[in-house]
Amino acid sequence: MNAPHARICCLDLDTFFVSVERLLDPSLEGKPVIVGGRPGSRGVVTACSYEVRPFGVRSGMSLTKAAELTPWAVFLPTRHDTYGPYSKRVREIAATYCPVIQVASIDELYMDFTGCENMYRSPGDGSDDHVILRVLREITRSVRQQTGLPSSIGAGTSKKMAKVASGLAKPAGVLLVPAGLEARVLSGLPVRKLPGIGPVAAGKLHALGIETLGQVARTPLSALRRIFGAWAEPVQDGAGGRGSADLSRDRPAFQEHDPEGGIVGSISNERTFREDVRDPSTIDRMLCGLCERVCWRARKRGVRARTVTLKLRYADFHSISRSRTMTPTCSELELYPVLKDLYVAGRTRRVPIRLLGVQLSNLGFFDGQLCLFGDSQPLHEGVDAIRARYGFDAVRLATARDPREEREDGASRGRASG
DNA sequence: TCTGGGGTCCTAGGACCC
């Protein structure tokens, strides 16, 4: 068994959504930019530029809070459809350098350069680690030249080490943690730096006086089990710089650039209302619209679901879910009545509703040629054919249509023709 | 810190079967 080398690399696009917005509007370059939505809306920061970080703005923070901290920032809506092609292009560039790639998310991918050192060695190169470092710098240069996007790469002996290193390398840097030096790099870092330690676990660790990854590495496993359960060992290994280096073993990552193309275990859509809602017809319309949308996405992927789940969040943020497992389906005509049942069963409080969500899980592939829906098959085929050409909103169930939308449509048509 | 939307995985209890 050969000793491990730092050949697992994590490429992470710096402030990805902001960077794409700047490519599309160069006047944003150098300005404080926050992507997520208008400051008044009920949303969170999905990405923010380095200009606003000294003021405390972070992704995940409410837009209201972000607007308090940096009212002078440029606030942009998140345009998810826009970013995918850039992500795909970066992936293609990485693939020209490395044979083994695992896509982790829209702005993050892993590469395994094990055995590639000699392929890249040129006269005058030093150690194998130096060869890899040179290649990684070349990759970030290529990404910048070919897409305009800044990126950082971390390298280490495991995925977790590479991920942490990429964070330390930002912005626009490359950092390789040589085999054997992991603990030295990690031991002083705050516990939140390790993937898998979130706000809740960090709070429990702090309560025990544990602040750094070095302390986590020295904490008895039994104590960590009480906090992390089944994850205790991977977390402690990670804190010590050990961990999985296998890019193939994990489930194939969800491919966000091609939202309907990946293999996923569930399909869900949820929506927060602009204002908390009591009106039953508004709730009904949202429920129907969400049901249509997840069913449409399932049919596009060729899957049916055995389980449907309704998610409901009250105005006071208390959330519940109600699910039912049944004969596999991807027809809104079958699922909508089930969802209404689940809603009636789950809506036990009189508090207004903040959010509704619908999730399909227990997915299985079906053969598109089979008669799936009985009498309603021609209907679904017709609806989906129209949507394939004109988009989801081209056809809607009557329940999902908002009478106000129709008035607005009419008004805008009136303006356009007048 | 008045908190989006898309996912993944784990836990724990109860039903049901052998």
Added chain:
DNA sequence: TCTGGGGTCCTAGGACCC
């Protein structure tokens, strides 16, 4: 009829990631 244990499925909730 009572009792026990193990396995699997379903349901509900929650932590975490980007």
